[in-house]
Amino acid sequence: MPVSVNDEIKKLSPALRKRVEQRAAQLIAEEMTIRQLRHARKLTQVKMAKALGITQDSVSRLEKRSDLLLSTLRKTVQAMGGNLSLVAEFPDRAPVILAGLNDVAPLPRQTRTRRSA
Numbered sequence: 001m002p003v004s005v006n007d008e009i010k011k012l013s014p015a016l017r018k019r020v021e022q023r024a025a026q027l028i029a030e031e032m033t034i035r036q037l038r039h040a041r042k043l044t045q046v047k048m049a050k051a052l053g054i055t056q057d058s059v060s061r062l063e064k065r066s067d068l069l070l071s072t073l074r075k076t077v078q079a080m081g082g083n084l085s086l087v088a089e090f091p092d093r094a095p096v097i098l099a100g101l102n103d104v105a106p107l108p109r110q111t112r113t114r115r116s117a
Contacts, residue, residue, distance in 0.1 A: 034076060035063040041080045051079035070101060 009017060032040065038048060045059040052059065052075060062068070062076065074084045086098040 033063070034073075037077075038063070038080060043080060048076070048079055052076065 009020065012020065038045070045056045045063075048059045049056045054062075062072070068076075070084075070086070077084045086101055088096045088098055090096075
């Protein structure tokens with residue numbers, strides 16, 4: 001008969017159970033979506049929209065995107081009261097915090113020209 005994780009956790013002493021729950025909470029906190037992070041910071045999409053100078057609908061769309069510009073992600077994290085750091089991880093060395101990315105201005109958009117048919 002299969003054994004569930006919850007059954008095994010119930011067998012632990014209260015002190016050990018508390019340590020397991022704290023570690024689980026730590027691991028969960030280490031990886032969040034933008035939406036989960038906003039919820040953890042107790043912010044609404046409306047408050048985020050005001051802080052970012054965009055509409056609530058735009059915040060909703062931003063939270064659903066899987067590919068963001070670093071500048072957009074940085075502004076979003078700053079609107080939540082945080083700072084964005086980028087870490088490069090390699091199998092053969094300790095993680096490296098990438099420096100200088102906050103100082104880089106976004107490239108200007110190229111203007112599109114219309115072709116006549």
